[in-house]
Amino acid sequence: MPIAAPTFPAPLQSTLSLSKLSQFDLTPSIGTEFSKETQISALLSNPVAIRDLSILIAQRGVVFFRDQDLTTEQQKIFIDKLGRESGRPAESSFHIHPLTPTSSELGDEVLKIVPAFGFRDMLEQPSNLPRASGGxxxxxxxxxxxxxxxxxxxxxxxxVGGDTLWASGYEAYDRLSPALQQFLATLTATHSGEAFKKVKSINIRSPRGHPENAGDDLLAVHPVIRTNPVTGWKSLYVNKAFTKRINELSLDESDHLLSYLFAHINQNHDLQVRFKWKEGSLAVWDNRSTFHTVTNDYGKENREGNRVISIGERPYYDPNSISRREALRDGAGSDLA
Ligand SMILES: [Fe+2]
Incomplete structure (x- = not known):
């Protein structure tokens, strides 16, 4: 009996309900900022706006809002609605970080962002600071x-300092030669969070936002090129922090290719956007098609925040999906104003 070809979801279509709100693109490739008149708290009961926002975030990679009155509880509601309105699997919910203590101050679903572990100590010997591009x-x-x-x-x-940068996985894909694009689309990579196990004082939480995000091995295999189900666009999907090995290649080949792809992301500043935080700023990004890193240049000042992450689908590559540039050329991205 022949095996049926896998089917993939069709991209979502925006109603353009957000186009009347004041906003501007920060770079051609990635990042859109709304003016402070747009309050997410006022959109929470508007499913059409939330759905259109989920599409805009998926298209632009990261979207910024200023002077937000959003509470942490509303931040959770917002991120949950983004996932639901854009068709995430029913079993997916909020991610619980493996290292979240069982009596977390803000609840399991909110991760308190604090300066990186050991950052203060490294400041005493600046020559020991890792490269800024390493994050x-x-x-x-x-x-x-x-x-x-x-x-x-x-x-x-x-x-001053503490900016966050995001990079576009769509644009990173589009800049590769067709031959390399085709080759990468045949590959899978192993992603590992095993470094978290070195924090021995804390038990690994399980499950973590989906029944299959369970156990304490913290390992997953994903396609090197991933199709974003909301846009239907192809994105590079390897990252320096967690991607350890391209499975179909020898270790030597894998190390060299990953090293090239990581440099491709961090050395092309014209596929990146840099955001300066102010009081009330909110950043919302699509983790399927972007990369990000903090800037550890704020010395001994404090930098704290609350992050909420939702779980989506198992990553896949749809061979019939198109790239962002192809979509824009075809006019399919006409709501990217
Ligand atoms: Fe992050």
């Missing part, structure tokens, strides 16, 4: 069902 990642790709959307609101902001 690029997509959140929690060591999970079999990783994140679709994430929202971060900082509560304590340094006087």
């Amino acid at each position: 690029w990642h997509s959140d929690i790709t060591f999970e079999p069902f990783p994140s679709n959307y994430a929202a971060l609101k900082l509560t304590t902001i340094p006087k």
